[in-house]
Amino acid sequence: MFRRFDVSGYAKVILKAITLAGCVCGSTLVTQPALAAGSDVVKVRLGGDAAQTRIVIELEKSVAAKIVTRDSETDRQVIALPDIDLNKAMAGQGQGLVGDWKLENVAGSVRLKLNFKSGAKIYRRFLLPPADGISVYRYVIDIVPQGTEKSADAASQLLASVPVVTAAVQAPVQPVAPRNRKKIIVIDAGHGGKDPGAHGGKTWEKDVNLAAAKALRTALEKTGRYNVIMTRDTDSFVDLPARVRIARSANADLFISLHSDSGGDGNTRGASIYTLSDSGTERAAKKALIKGDWSQGEPPADAIVSRILIDLTQRATKNRSATFAQLVMDNIGDSTPLLKTNQRQAGFVVLLAPDVPAVLLEMGFVNNPQDEAMLNDSGHRAVMMGQVARAIDKYFDNSVQYASFAGLN
Structure with missing residues (x-):
């Protein structure tokens, strides 16, 4: 600590x-x-x-x-x-x-x-x-x-x-307005390959997650507003740190990991969403200060200053993640049952990037017969992922801006 x-x-x-x-x-x-x-x-x-x-x-x-x-x-x-x-x-x-x-x-x-x-x-x-x-x-x-x-x-x-230097201006330079660019969205289909995830009555979680990820990609690409990157688009195994590397190397504007919950006696149902917990934040900060780790390509020149920069970046990222999580829950509640306590925090590896707003969406309980039927219904998946896409639209329409500190890479 x-x-x-x-x-x-x-x-x-x-x-x-x-x-x-x-x-x-x-x-x-x-x-x-x-x-x-x-x-x-x-x-x-x-x-x-x-x-x-x-x-x-x-x-x-x-x-x-x-x-x-x-x-x-x-x-x-x-x-x-x-x-x-x-x-x-x-x-x-x-x-x-x-x-x-x-x-x-x-x-x-x-x-x-x-x-x-x-x-x-x-x-x-x-x-x-x-x-x-x-x-x-x-x-x-x-x-x-x-x-x-x-x-x-x-x-x-x-x-x-260091003295302040004022250069003589030979000709006026007009301010350059930032060019519009497509936002980069990374969609992470949880589990895959040798890691099947939870099992329902007839469904493996990895298959449901991938189908939903593809539906979300389709919904986002239809808008023409986004460049969409999938951490996997086949039944393949991708380790958890690699999923974070994919988002960070792409300079992602948003990361959403799709999962299907499981637990209890099969009667519990409903969607929930996770953002990074305080313990996960501390874990991410430590990883960012380790040479050779996925968060840090070189040792910091000054550990104190680097830690301050990391803390500032993490605070802004957590706020944006929480904002997006609320938008997702507000939108999918029209079509999907929600857990009573549906906004949660955890230290999941896929949420650890200090400079990429990230959420993990549990779309429902794969071991609940009603949720499992909904998750396997392509029509429901299309509606639900369309609502997630609208949450993403609203998130960026609010002009959420961020800057990642280059010292963390």
């Missing part, structure tokens, strides 16, 4: 980072001009010196980036930015610790390649959402010399010493 910190002091570190990310450090500013329409990359800015170099990539949308090179490489690093459109490669001379850089399309994603002048490492990465009159997302990368160690206090002092 992590002890709780008084975040008031450490929050200053984050607030200073947010304030200063609108500019870049150092006495010289290098800016790559904005690209033409059709690209999610607005511009790239560099600043700083041999003590610290900052790179700011301005984007039209959120990104969950990750380092794809080894931590031990001190002459170069490569960062992948999935689900980002780049209409043409960008490159430029570096500054401070960076010799040169290039942004290009590689292996299905945009990659930032950084060549260092001397031994250096990426100390911190984070993503800032649009705010205070700034219409773009800012993905910030801080680079320090290899061997540099900084505590939270040292980071605060460093950020406080």
Whole structure:
């Protein structure tokens, strides 16, 4: 169990980072001009010196980036930015610790390649959402010399010493309105393959879950609003951490896991929905701070600051998950019996992603004859999943926005 910190002091570190990310450090500013329409990359800015170099990539949308090179490489690093459109490669001379850089399309994603002048490492990465009159997302990368160690206090002092730089504007730049993009929905059909799940009078849970998942995919694709990804669309086994990886690697906007309940003497019936519990939240935070885990691709440069960022992200994600769970229950109640206590919390693995709103929907009791008949009725499945699709529509119509911190990937 992590002890709780008084975040008031450490929050200053984050607030200073947010304030200063609108500019870049150092006495010289290098800016790559904005690209033409059709690209999610607005511009790239560099600043700083041999003590610290900052790179700011301005984007039209959120990104969950990750380092794809080894931590031990001190002459170069490569960062992948999935689900980002780049209409043409960008490159430029570096500054401070960076010799040169290039942004290009590689292996299905945009990659930032950084060549260092001397031994250096990426100390911190984070993503800032649009705010205070700034219409773009800012993905910030801080680079320090290899061997540099900084505590939270040292980071605060460093950020406080970074001068604010105002660049002369040669021509007015119009704010770039975020382009509409389809939301990414990951549908998880629970169980599968060698893991059949619960068994009813004549039904295996894995089969009911898959049929419902396909019905939901059909309902969502009919709207034209979503890109739908299935964790499985056949009777195959997918382990639980892999289901979370699928959602996070896709930069999903929403994750819904479909299950069929079982228990008691067979008289209990009704649907219920789960969001992440407090114990599950703590478990997810621990996993996010472990090197090599599915939540964290590299060890955090500063454990305290990283934990604060994780906590902030988890709080926002849990709120959005709870909002969506309520919408689902409000909609499916017209066609499906609900348990008396139908909104619940648990530490299920599939709910652990710290930056993807997620719910686990128990559609009914497969060992209850009435629920089992409904779950096996294609007409009922179509109605129920259509109502779930409408809940998803309402969720996004409420303009729910989020930004995942790149430091968690």
